[in-house]
Amino acid sequence: MSWGGEHGVRISLSAVVMAVRGGRLSVLTTEDANGDLALPSGPFDPVHDRTFERALRAFVTDQTGFGLGFVEQLYTFGDAGRSAPRATPGPDQQREISVGYLALTADAVDVAPPGARWTSVLEVFPWEDRRQAGTPEVLGAALRAWAEADARRETRYEPLFAPGPNLRWDEGAVLDRYELLYEAGLVAExxxxxQDTTPPTLGDRPMSSDHRRILATGLGRLRSKLRYRPVLFELMPQTFTLSGLQAAAEAVVGLNLHKQNFRRGVERTGLVEATGRLSTGTGGRPAELFRFTGAGVQDGQAPGLALPALR
Structure with a gap:
């Protein structure tokens, strides 16, 4: 459906549905007509769709069998001069506008429709995991070569990718890093x-249309919100160990966290309370089980969590 006559506008809706599954931060994905990795998405029909959100929920359920809970709008993409978004077929002159949404779930059940699966976010953005080392060697070499071609580029790439030990890694700048890689011709999109480019082999997975931009926006939003809202608990089961909570936080931010400082920070928030029961599924000594108290959530006063990264 389009508006605006010959040069109309076409709107697509896409969902970033995230869960911690098997110790990894994962996103619900499908495949497009070419077999490329995609987010659940579809075109908004202003005649038949009452709201964006209702249309989005229908797309996700139809394409993955998964029912969405709470969702929030992320951003609207519609840059001129890029071949994506190209979410629906139509006249070449129609401007594509893509609206992304974010949803979190603790119930990452298996999905049955063909092509639907839970995909590790790090398959799409392997450079966003800083737990083992810094920027992957191949990517680092490609970025240095790009930066050396223009002195102004170095001041952009270093703050984003923190190649030196004294540079701070900003885990929330996911979209900025992806956009720089796009500009540098280092990703398949x-x-x-x-672009006249030959992207290096980075072990990353491209996505259909503008879906990797939308996923980058969702991951950056989630990482940033951890510090000021208790969103991590939306990814956790009803009861959990503090080690499990820390592992989930590390999976989201892609950083190793200081165990004692993380636990002290969690306990200071008042967001968790002991259940009086022990977990027997840790493979070692039974660990105490906790639950989310929900303190301050209703009045908007609930804090986020401190993320004390190991240096």
């Missing part, structure tokens, strides 16, 4: 959109 740049080649697809007409």
């Amino acid at each position: 740049a080649l697809r959109d007409g």
